[in-house]
Amino acid sequence: MLDVRRLRLLRELARRGTIAAVAEALSFSPSAVSQQLGVLEREAGLPLLERTGRRVRLTPAGQNLVRHAEAVLERLEQADADLAEARGGLAGALRIGAFPTASRAIVPAALVALARRHPGLEPMVCETDPAAVAHALRAGDLDVALVHAYDFVPAEREPGLTTEPLYGEAMYLAEPAAGTPGSPAAPGASGALGASGTPAPDQDAVLRAHAGSPWITATPGTLCHAMTVRACQAAGFTPRVRHQVDEFATVLALVAAGQGVAVVPQLGVTGPADPSVRLTRLAMQRRTNLAFRSGAAAHPAVAAFGAALRAAVPPDLAGSRAEA
DSSP: OOOHHHHHHHHHHHHHOSHHHHHHHHTOOHHHHHHHHHHHHHHHTSOOEEEETTEEEEOHHHHHHHHHHHHHHHHHHHHHHHHHHHHOSOOEEEEEEEOHHHHHHTHHHHHHHHHHHOTTEEEEEEEOOHHHHHHHHHHTSOSEEEEEEETTBOOOOOTTEEEEEEEEEEEEEEEEOTTSTTOOSOTTOOOOOOSOSOOOSOHHHHHHTTTTSEEEEOOTTSHHHHHHHHHHHHTTOOOEEEEEOOOHHHHHHHHHTTSOBEEEEGGGGOSSOOTTEEEEEEEEEEEEEEEEETTOTTOHHHHHHHHHHHHHSOHHHHTSOOOO
16 A cells, blocks of 8 residues: 555655655655655566656656655545534634735735634644645645745646635836936936726836836846846846845835835835835736645645635735636
């Protein structure tokens, strides 16, 4: 009989490519991972792995077994959901991953509603960049998470995970207002714009006007960083990055100080308008989804948190649904 825990290791190896990466992600030693995969090969009765330097490639039999492992793990999630439903009354920890803007603007209201309806449930929020969510969910470090995708950085399909749409956000170019040190705007240009209005008719032209400006982006490796770089490249140039900052309030403070321009999402520009910052709405969007392990959609805790989140989405976002 094949061991489910070893099947999980094989699936992670198919995604990560090296035994060391699997060991680091799942808090094992590399030797322990190698040993368990060796046992799995003996259980299977034929080779599942081919080693090429430091990387390990799955044989056709190994790839086929991973497909079966995905189905088995999904059925186990469904079984866990059925058991939770049969027990009645939600209790215990629910580990939630969320990125900073959602953690501030949407998650707190959802947790208030969740506590009223299910006082025995203990939600535990961990700020997690969407790029790291898939591994955290598959490893069991998270039960549910908010993830986002941009027009220029579409979400990749992640084996073993399911997503459901939550909301969409407008995106803005933030630049120093006219008269602010570092502003490229001509004298007399308008000051700060509200976080609403019609998208710019020519997004590429808006971005291209700042081809020579210094840019403020998120840190490399994040979806936000890739979004800015790809949007600028689509407009015909590569941004000259001066600052790398993940927190949008800090990004806008740097823009106000004349330190550069940036692309920010709607939830990143909430609060009183800063007259030192000019916002121009772009045609692109950021879409936020709820992600969880495949088979867990019917789990009462996951379903309850999803319902609470949808009720907490502000009206100006709820009308623009994300795409799963």
